[in-house]
Amino acid sequence: MKAIGITSSLPISEQDSFLQVELEKPTPTGRELLVKINAVSVNPVDFKIRESSLKGKVSDTPKILGWDAAGIVEEVGDKTSLFRVGDLVYYAGDITKQGSNAEYQVIDERIVGMKPTSLSDAEAAAMPLTTLTAWEILFDRIRISSEKDKGKSILIIGGAGGVGSIAIQLAKKVAGLTVLATASRPESIAWCKEQGADFVVNHKDLVNEVRNTGFQYVDFIVDFVDTNSYWDLMAELIKPQGHIASITGSSAPVVLNKLKTKSASFSWEFMFTRSSFQTEDIVNQHHILNSVSELIDQGVIKHTLNETIQGLTVDSFKQAHTKLESGKTIGKIAITF
Known part of the structure; x- marks a missing residue:
């Protein structure tokens, strides 16, 4: 063949x-x-x-x-x-x-x-790959439920990418969340809105952009771009007892201690875990x-x-x-x- x-x-x-x-x-x-x-x-x-x-x-x-x-x-x-x-x-x-x-x-x-x-x-x-990744990070890692979490806020970093595009839809249309997504170019901003994002914020000034939408903190954050680059910003924006998850890996140790005073949680998502380890x-x-x-x-x-x-x-x-x-x-x- x-x-x-x-x-x-x-x-x-x-x-x-x-x-x-x-x-x-x-x-x-x-x-x-x-x-x-x-x-x-x-x-x-x-x-x-x-x-x-x-x-x-x-x-x-x-x-x-x-x-x-x-x-x-x-x-x-x-x-x-x-x-x-x-x-x-x-x-x-x-x-x-x-x-x-x-x-x-x-x-x-x-x-x-x-x-x-x-x-x-x-x-x-x-x-398939982006859908499985987005579904697992939302519903298996963070364990979002439309029953208990409907109306809560989520920040999606990398909204116009492959995973971000379907994550916006699942978060909005399946989980019933209020969705904030990052994008900076006119075409990527338009794309995020087309997928259903309630707010599109510029990643270049993330904290101020999010807070200008009226959110001091957000309940959930998913990172589809770079864990290390956004770690301090995510730690600042996550709501006390909130949950952050990422797919991007880490070139340097993640300072989990930054989440301690907020009792916030962090999870990794890797779509190939189930097949690689033949999980139950x-x-x-x-x-x-x-x-x-x-x-x-x-x-x-x-x-x-x-x-x-x-x-x-x-x-x-x-x-x-x-x-x-x-x-x-x-x-x-x-x-x-």
Whole structure:
């Protein structure tokens, strides 16, 4: 089968930063599905792994990136129970295995959802990774409940990005929160408002911007940009007994002591935890994707695709990664095969 992979970690400007390769078509076993992929999308994790996973070495085995896909089930393993051949699916994959930038992929059915019927392949492929990340950070890490938390405030740092775009929608339309999102350019401000943000604030003067909206403190903060850069600001803005969560990791120790006097909480979110560690609740990702699929088909949630590139080619992925690395993309970029 045809695939786009890497054999070393190179800057995207290098000719061989991506390579077209031929691999054996995989066979599903156990709870695996074999999916014929129709579209994928790109996320920051893609270029971060491309830049770092093979740094300083050349691999004999091509590494296939890609952690978002939409396609059709072509074969099923002997222990599957959630899907049948012919089902249209979407999923975000498993970072410990080969990715989706290929004609076919085997994937654990427990992290796969039924594709929203109202979306195209490209629109559906734009959703899984960011949706799972946003859902987990809101409802599994912070444990927001529409019953007890409706009307409370949340600050979303990085509102116009892939995760921020769907987090705004889930926070507003599912949890019933008052949403403040950060953005600074006219086009990103407009995008955040389109997703449902009640207030859009400039991250360059975050504390004053938030307080100018009338909030001295906010109940919840989620960071999709840079934990270290925003830590002191988040510690200042979080409400006593509030909760902060981040997906971005930390290049330096996080000073949790800054939250002590407020008895505030902090959580990390990593969407690949369940698949990487085969947690007891791994099937929750299947249920989350199915729930969001229903919300999309009901018109409650909308897709966050903002650009589509055509073709399973080296050039397509170089284009997508170049745009993503600029840090100025709004919503998601998909590639159709």
